[in-house]
Amino acid sequence: MVQSWRLRVQHKTGFTYAGKVSSSYNEARMSPRNEPHQAVLDARVEVWPPARTYKYEDYWGTAVTAFDVHAAHEALQVTATATVETLPAGDRLTGDGASxxxxxxxxxxxxxxxxxxxxxxxxxxxxxxxxxxxxxxxxxxxxxxxxxxxxxxxxxxxxxxxxxxxxxxxxxxxxxxxxxxxxxxxxxxxxxxxxxxxxxxxxxxxxxxxxxxxxxxxxxxxxxxxxxxxxxxxxxxxxxxxxxxxxxxxxxxxxxxxxVPPLKGVYSGPENTGQGVEVAITRLR
Structure with missing residues (x-):
């Protein structure tokens, strides 16, 4: 019997600035995909300062969460949380295939x-x-x-x-x-x-x-x-x-x-002083 894993992934990232940013336009590629060897059971992307988000699939098939922030802010944080069922490697590398x-x-x-x-x-x-x-x-x-x-x-x-x-x-x-x-x-x-x-x-x-x-x-x-x-x-x-x-x-x-960068965008305001990244993973099963 194939033993799958169930993983919860929380990925936090964002930028800090040298002063107040008046507006920013961003894209996050931080949401896992549904495909033959993994199933996404739950996924959400949260933004601070709060902003309305909309999702689409880009040319390469990656899920994108896009959002604009128009409130003045000195930092931007994006938190993506997902629960995913994953399968072992199995026979994914077997056979010589094409010549x-x-x-x-x-x-x-x-x-x-x-x-x-x-x-x-x-x-x-x-x-x-x-x-x-x-x-x-x-x-x-x-x-x-x-x-x-x-x-x-x-x-x-x-x-x-x-x-x-x-x-x-x-x-x-x-x-x-x-x-x-x-x-x-x-x-x-x-x-x-x-x-x-x-x-x-x-x-x-x-x-x-x-x-x-x-x-x-x-x-x-x-x-x-x-x-x-x-x-x-x-x-x-x-x-x-x-x-x-x-x-x-x-x-x-x-x-x-x-x-496929996790987070990218453009903004109006003072210089970017750093980007933080934190990934926490829990095996649930």
Missing amino acids: WADLAAPESVDRWHELLLPTPRTALDEELTELAESIKSAHATPQAFAMAVSERVRAEVEYQPGATGVQTDAVHAWRQRKGVCQDISHLVVGLLRAVGMPARYVSGYLHPSSSAAVGETVVGQSHAWPEWWAGRWMAFDATNGIPVGEQHVVVGRGREYGD
């Missing part, structure tokens, strides 16, 4: 065109392009190649919080051999695309313990991992070297981080 010839076929290239192009954070230099080609030459199938790329990046790039920022690109992270889940995901996505393999960036949450105690609230993480197309979409947490399963909660997908 290299399948991926090179015109209909495949046309279908996944946007997920084959480099972006500012996933573009590679000559060294990384050559690395992608050398790993490809040693693997007969796209699936084997993708797993080898994931393991290579994990082995070479040390996970180190604070080593990079949200604007860091794959080349910079590779050169310093340090980064966070965002950088590792950008690197994997860039290497896959370099040899014609469709790949996308996934944002979400991770419960840090595979043996989580029921009822215990822990400090969770905003997390990211890559997915690739090898006849079907497959996901692997390259930062931790584990399949995406019951510990993971999907929020959104895109070409890179810039398509």
Whole structure:
């Protein structure tokens, strides 16, 4: 019998300013998705100062909560709370799926065109392009190649919080051999695309313990991992070297981080003096 987890995720984030902001216009991508391996039982997004919110699904299929704040404020806080049922990894990585010839076929290239192009954070230099080609030459199938790329990046790039920022690109992270889940995901996505393999960036949450105690609230993480197309979409947490399963909660997908930031917006007023982030996760079952 497949044992699902039930997780409650509370994600708080926001901005502080050097004085009163007269108005701001914002988008939050912090609500989990309903999909085959996870079911959203409850989800809400609360804003302070209070504001009317409206929801829509963006081009990439991510749920967006949009809101404007027109009352003067020196801080903005957004709290997203969700209860999600998640399934183990199961057979999500089994089978070789598509061949290299399948991926090179015109209909495949046309279908996944946007997920084959480099972006500012996933573009590679000559060294990384050559690395992608050398790993490809040693693997007969796209699936084997993708797993080898994931393991290579994990082995070479040390996970180190604070080593990079949200604007860091794959080349910079590779050169310093340090980064966070965002950088590792950008690197994997860039290497896959370099040899014609469709790949996308996934944002979400991770419960840090595979043996989580029921009822215990822990400090969770905003997390990211890559997915690739090898006849079907497959996901692997390259930062931790584990399949995406019951510990993971999907929020959104895109070409890179810039398509799925948790909170972004524009405002009129003094400078932004900081952004706080707090994620708490409780296993309910």
